[in-house]
Amino acid sequence: FQVFKIEVLMSGRKHFVEKRYSEFHALHKKLKKFIRTPEIPSKHVRNWVPKVLEQRRQGLELYLQTVILENEELPKIFLDFLNVRHVPALPKAESCGSFDETESEESSKLSHQPVLLFLRDPYVLPKAN
Numbered sequence: 001f002q003v004f005k006i007e008v009l010m011s012g013r014k015h016f017v018e019k020r021y022s023e024f025h026a027l028h029k030k031l032k033k034f035i036r037t038p039e040i041p042s043k044h045v046r047n048w049v050p051k052v053l054e055q056r057r058q059g060l061e062l063y064l065q066t067v068i069l070e071n072e073e074l075p076k077i078f079l080d081f082l083n084v085r086h087v088p089a090l091p092k093a094e095s096c097g098s099f100d101e102t103e104s105e106e107s108s109k110l111s112h113q114p115v116l117l118f119l120r121d122p123y124v125l126p127k128a129n
Contacts, residue, residue, distance in 0.1 A: 004020070006018070008084065027081050035075060064082075
């Protein structure tokens with residue numbers, strides 16, 4: 001049997017999860033009850049040619065990415081599958097690098113400190129002439 005190694009990157013931390021195709025298929029059957037799921041690669045692979053296996057790997061990768069992109073909240077079974085304990089409460093837009101135009105109460109409480117620029121090192125005494 002073949003095992004797929006999944007790289008999970010979250011909040012700057014990375015971990016790996018190893019899953020068999022049968023585990024993906026079981027996840028898919030459970031997810032279908034809660035969310036609209038993308039297509040999952042075929043259960044039956046006629047031959048174990050590297051090209052066919054690579055297509056299956058790419059298909060499973062796309063499957064996971066599509067579930068993440070198309071759902072505001074990910075079902076617990078999906079997070080458990082990826083061995084993710086908790087998801088930081090970030091709005092989807094912010095996690096993609098853009099910001100909401102309305103300021104939240106949290107951000108309006110932030111105070112901005114000025115950036116000081118020194119033309120020479122302030123901790124080095126000037127040379128005595």
